[in-house]
Amino acid sequence: MSRADLVVVANRLPVDRVEGPDGEPVWRRSPGGLVTALEQVMQNLDGAWVGWGGKADLDVEPFEFDGNLLVPVPLSTEHLRDYYEGFSNGTIWPLYHDVIAAPEFKRSWWDAYVTVNRRFAAAAAEVVAEGGFVWVQDYQLQLVPQMVRALRSDVTIGYFHHIPFPAYALFAQLPWRAQVLQGLLGADVVGFQRVADAGNFQRSIRRLLNHPTKGDTVQVPDGDGSRLVIAKPYPISIDAEHFLELARRPDIIARAQAIREQVGSAKLMLGVDRLDYTKGIRHRLKAYGELLADGDISGHDATLVQVASPSRPGVEAYQDLRDEIEMTVARINGDYSTVENTAIRYLHQGYPREEMVALYLAADVMLVTALRDGMNLVAKEYVAVRADNTGVLVLSEFAGAADELGSALLVNPHDIEGMKETMMRALEMPVAEQARRMKTMRRKVLDNDVEKWGRTFLADIDELRRRRADGEGA
Numbered sequence: 440m441s442r443a444d445l446v447v448v449a450n451r452l453p454v455d456r457v458e459g460p461d462g463e464p465v466w467r468r469s470p471g472g473l474v475t476a477l478e479q480v481m482q483n484l485d486g487a488w489v490g491w492g493g494k495a496d497l498d499v500e501p502f503e504f505d506g507n508l509l510v511p512v513p514l515s516t517e518h519l520r521d522y523y524e525g526f527s528n529g530t531i532w533p534l535y536h537d538v539i540a541a542p543e544f545k546r547s548w549w550d551a552y553v554t555v556n557r558r559f560a561a562a563a564a565e566v567v568a569e570g571g572f573v574w575v576q577d578y579q580l581q582l583v584p585q586m587v588r589a590l591r592s593d594v595t596i597g598y599f600h601h602i603p604f605p606a607y608a609l610f611a612q613l614p615w616r617a618q619v620l621q622g623l624l625g626a627d628v629v630g631f632q633r634v635a636d637a638g639n640f641q642r643s644i645r646r647l648l649n650h651p652t653k654g655d656t657v658q659v660p661d662g663d664g665s666r667l668v669i670a671k672p673y674p675i676s677i678d679a680e681h682f683l684e685l686a687r688r689p690d691i692i693a694r695a696q697a698i699r700e701q702v703g704s705a706k707l708m709l710g711v712d713r714l715d716y717t718k719g720i721r722h723r724l725k726a727y728g729e730l731l732a733d734g735d736i737s738g739h740d741a742t743l744v745q746v747a748s749p750s751r752p753g754v755e756a757y758q759d760l761r762d763e764i765e766m767t768v769a770r771i772n773g774d775y776s777t778v779e780n781t782a783i784r785y786l787h788q789g790y791p792r793e794e795m796v797a798l799y800l801a802a803d804v805m806l807v808t809a810l811r812d813g814m815n816l817v818a819k820e821y822v823a824v825r826a827d828n829t830g831v832l833v834l835s836e837f838a839g840a841a842d843e844l845g846s847a848l849l850v851n852p853h854d855i856e857g858m859k860e861t862m863m864r865a866l867e868m869p870v871a872e873q874a875r876r877m878k879t880m881r882r883k884v885l886d887n888d889v890e891k892w893g894r895t896f897l898a899d900i901d902e903l904r905r906r907r908a909d910g911e912g913a
């Protein structure tokens with residue numbers, strides 16, 4: 440097997456296995472956010488990607504795809520239940536999102552997490568070239584950096600954390616907190632979305648491991664000496680130019696107009712989220728329902744289109760959330776829809792990106808009301824496509840995107856009265872104010888695209904590798 444200088448390790452491979460025209464299984468690029476983000480970075484780099492192939496017990500040889508080597512990691516049904524649905528999405532996800540749902544601490548889940556992380560690390564260690572770079576992605580693989588280091592001391596290791604890193608008081612609940620920190624500190628560079636996440640991580644390190652931190656660095660004891668680990672924010676972004684190109688396509692513009700005409704009401708408000716309890720969909724519906732109940736808006740004034748793409752159906756909290764949201768939508772529609780107007784158009788489906796862009800173009804107001812969110816790319820996508828500087832972004836201050844998009848209408852989604860006032864303000868905002876705010880936000884998103892995110896991370900890695908090659912140590 441050929442070895443690669445850059446190896447991305449992520450829970451999922453960037454492809455789905457689907458049935459080809461003659462019934463044969465074929466691989467097709469999957470549409471996820473992480474894939475889009477790294478697609479750009481991987482181009483022209485002759486890299487390899489280590490990840491799960493998307494089906495239980497799928498055991499296939501590494502293969503070439505779009506110029507990169509893809510290395511599938513086989514996982515059994517039990518692994519997926521305990522490592523993925525269990526520890527990743529039943530323990531870490533809720534704990535790191537400020538316990539919006541209660542995390543469960545199960546020793547059998549932890550054991551599976553260790554076993555599966557070891558598998559990913561072994562696959563990465565096997566495929567990375569001498570002195571190469573391994574880039575680990577996200578919370579499912581927090582132990583991989585240290586495991587790769589143990590197997591391959593010659594390589595440089597990066598880790599990027601896509602979700603929030605919680606405050607010490609919450610993180611300290613995790614029975615395996617020290618192991619997780621040590622796992623992450625196996626990396627040379629640990630990247631976060633926000634300044635606050637990097638700060639929380641460093642605080643946990645000082646409190647739990649007693650390692651000194653200074654600025655963006657942590658001093659980790661290593662043999663007789665110590666090793667410097669960089670721990671700092673690298674806010675992720677989108678391929679803004681690609682979204683703009685879609686937004687200029689005549690068929691997509693026509694589709695946006697058709698959506699507007701079909702919806703019929705004066706204003707269209709839009710929500711686009713994975714169906715996840717972190718996204719604040721319930722709070723959004725509550726505020727909107729009360730505006731209808733109070734008579735502040737009627738179906739002719741505004742319609743809410745809510746795309747809730749299916750997510751993690753195997754996890755109980757997600758099944759409960761779906762029931763709750765669907766009951767709320769049905770109640771609001773039952774009470775306030777008319778034969779002519781539907782108060783909420785609720786879509787529990789995934790759509791092609793073209794349709795998402797048409798929806799963004801059709802929306803007068805975009806509602807991003809997450810209770811906690813690492814970044815939130817939807818907010819950036821909406822801003823990117825609004826080339827005529829119209830439209831209003833209502834953005835939760837608890838989404839990482841709020842650090843850069845301060846010109847949005849920022850809300851605390853727990854404050855339902857505040858949300859109602861802000862929604863009304865968004866619906867009534869004069870175009871001059873819309874333009875002023877949108878221009879500032881668009882500049883941010885267009886100047887700081889995902890290509891720059893990747894370049895900035897890799898520049899820090901290259902600098903480390905150069906220093907290593909010069910024999911300076913880190």
Ligand code: GDG
Pocket residue numbers: 470471472473601602675711712713746748788789790791792795812813814815816817818820
């Ligand atoms: C995690 C962190 C962080 C959604 N539905 C459809 C669809 N999407 C696309 C959106 C967007 C992406 O999925 C979702 O990204 P988000 O950032 O909003 O949220 P998470 O999935 O929770 O992502 C998050 C991110 O990682 C990156 O670091 O920002 O905080 O939680 O691109 O457009 N795309 C299509 N059809 C859908 O139905 N095509």
